[in-house]
Amino acid sequence: MLDRAASERVTEPLRIQVVSDGRIGMENQALGLAEALQRLTPSEVTVSRVKWRKLFDKLPSALKAQWMLDPASDDPFPKPGEGWPDVWIATGRATLPLSLMARRRSGGKTFVVQTQDPRWRTGDYDLVVAPKHDGIEGPNVLSITGSPHRISAQRLAEGAAAFAERLAPLPHPRVAVLIGGKSRAHDLPEAHAAELADRIAAAVTAAGGSLMLTFSRRTPEAAKVAMTARLSHLPGLIWDGEGPNPYFAFLHDADHILVTEDSANMAAEAASTGKPVHILPMVATKPADKFARLHADLRERGAARPFEGTLDSWSYEPLAETDRAARVILQKLGR
Numbered sequence: 001m002l003d004r005a006a007s008e009r010v011t012e013p014l015r016i017q018v019v020s021d022g023r024i025g026m027e028n029q030a031l032g033l034a035e036a037l038q039r040l041t042p043s044e045v046t047v048s049r050v051k052w053r054k055l056f057d058k059l060p061s062a063l064k065a066q067w068m069l070d071p072a073s074d075d076p077f078p079k080p081g082e083g084w085p086d087v088w089i090a091t092g093r094a095t096l097p098l099s100l101m102a103r104r105r106s107g108g109k110t111f112v113v114q115t116q117d118p119r120w121r122t123g124d125y126d127l128v129v130a131p132k133h134d135g136i137e138g139p140n141v142l143s144i145t146g147s148p149h150r151i152s153a154q155r156l157a158e159g160a161a162a163f164a165e166r167l168a169p170l171p172h173p174r175v176a177v178l179i180g181g182k183s184r185a186h187d188l189p190e191a192h193a194a195e196l197a198d199r200i201a202a203a204v205t206a207a208g209g210s211l212m213l214t215f216s217r218r219t220p221e222a223a224k225v226a227m228t229a230r231l232s233h234l235p236g237l238i239w240d241g242e243g244p245n246p247y248f249a250f251l252h253d254a255d256h257i258l259v260t261e262d263s264a265n266m267a268a269e270a271a272s273t274g275k276p277v278h279i280l281p282m283v284a285t286k287p288a289d290k291f292a293r294l295h296a297d298l299r300e301r302g303a304a305r306p307f308e309g310t311l312d313s314w315s316y317e318p319l320a321e322t323d324r325a326a327r328v329i330l331q332k333l334g335r
Helices: 004-011 025-040 093-105 155-162 191-206 221-231 247-252 264-270 287-299 319-333
Strands: 016-020 043-049 087-091 111-115 126-130 140-146 174-179 210-215 236-239 258-262 279-281 304-306
Touching: 004 174, 004 236, 016 025, 016 093, 025 111, 025 264, 043 304, 087 140, 093 111, 111 264, 111 319, 140 319, 155 247, 155 304, 174 264, 191 210, 191 221, 210 221, 210 247, 221 287, 247 319, 258 264, 264 287, 264 304, 279 287, 287 304
Parallel strands: 016 043, 016 087, 087 111, 111 126, 126 140, 174 210, 174 258, 210 236, 258 279, 279 304
Antiparallel strands: none
16 A cells, blocks of 8 residues: 555656657657656646757767757756656657756656667667667667557547538548658659559549548658649548648548558558558668568558558557557556
């Protein structure tokens, strides 16, 4: 039986510090893990965004000091008199030295979590939550399928409510198409984008369904134009980047989700819905072994298959890897 002091510690809200370089895709990993903790136990989440002065940005993490941060950065550390957070969740190269500073300065009071593969002093964080396809191992490494994300049933329902009037009349099957773009290993040239669009249009038309299409910030403009021209005749919605983002609504309302193979985040998020996930091929610019491992993992879990021009249906247990990681953190905290 817990004594009174221990009971009060357990019932106090968990204080969580999220640290990122401000890039949305990166920040959402740390924030998604924090929100998963919040769903499991009362928590207070604070977000800090940091960047290094240009002169010091390329320095190895081992040589960086706090005074090298850009003046526009948030101060991720507590002010004098404030207590250290219970949990520190950070993501991205820019945060690595700050995470180890937090662990050292807090005297072990703060449980430091790093998402992704740090590729630097991996064993020195309390926990590393890394994609299984990164292939890193260690006693403090928790491997998950994909990366942590912010998708939850409540968030999807809230997103769907904002677009209900526009999406509710659309015929089924509703096909969400999530298009990425140019990356280190993939490209989406105009001709390939046009070919993909024709295949998608044929599949949606054959099924008598509708289209819900969104592009990413990395999608080349020529690819956007080509796909929009070939898909705009279909019933549905093509988001042009203006106004509220319908991404969550698309995931909520979709009967099928098509995702380009360049995005590990979008694939993992799609697989958390329990909807069939079809992987769209792109043009490879270099070997993409990590993505091949992720897609193989998703296939083994029954979530994803290559897009072969038809909208076949199947079912699987929705992935809940972010929640699993949050439960591991709470176990290690003894909560």
